Amino acid sequence: MHEVSVMAGIVEAVLKHLENYDVEKVEEVHLTIGELTNLGADQMVFAYEIVTRGTALEGSQLVIEPEAIAVSCRSCGYQGEVDYVENEEFHNSIPVLSCPRCQGSVDVVSGKSCTVRSMRVVER
């Protein structure tokens, strides 16, 4: 939903980080997107192409990997992945935010972030 503004922040941060290196060309920027965010991968790639125009990142590829949801159960101590509802009424596979073991309340440990992991560059 806010892919362009989020991407503008990413590109700004990546360009700033690049200032520390002597780089001829950036080939790839690797990003993980949490399954619990509302950031769409297709829209992020589209926003990347637009926002990087005229910058050192122009022409580079944005590589996106999903960050899986992991939870910690407040009742039984379960730690790990969640169940998914595969109901076709929902159209998508929807995570169940309750403990898959005891149905108790959980804290979300991962899946809410959007993280720039690394860059693949050609050194000068």
Add this chain to the structure above:
Amino acid sequence: MHKITEIGMELDVLSENKRLAHRNHHHLQDHGVRSVDVMGSIGAGKTALIIRLAEKLIAKGLRVAAIAGDVTGEDDFKRMRNAGILAVNCNTGKECHLDAHMVEHALEGMDLDAVDVLFIENVGNLVCPADFPLGTDLRMVVISVTEGDDMVRKHPDIFLHSDLAVLNKVDVAPYVDMDISLVENDYMSIRRDRILHRISVKNGDGLEELLGALGF
């Protein structure tokens, strides 16, 4: 020969809002304020619900404040103020949701030592507020029967991000062919540890139970 190499970063792009949200949370806790982010659809009755809950809390001797978040205008702010709530207006201008930074500024205009409970009414929207926690103790999503019985399956994310879910205007359900059990089943299929709070702000049904769930 050029060398291809990997540069590590580990930058969480959404971390700035999270950082400010944590700061808001500590700020509110330091002043002993219990806070609720009230999200939900346009016209679901968020303002009316806040006012009815505030009336009950004020009757219990608690001091209630609210931030009225809207794209523009003072309508909700005036409604809250006229109901005796210590209200601050927060217009986003263009944005479709509040964020932690806006709330931080809205709190600057509030004497938190004179507040026990704070409701933050988010902009009416079932998508965008989900990604922007404000630093409240609880996040509550409000929908109503007039929006149809498919709100959960259309907008699952905001229900995943909320601690409580409320279905308002249940008194009107028979007149709009609303199957409440459908919404309830959808909600409880993705939040097996929760219940959907059925309420009517109009006739008061379910409000005491909701207050209990909010910790009052």
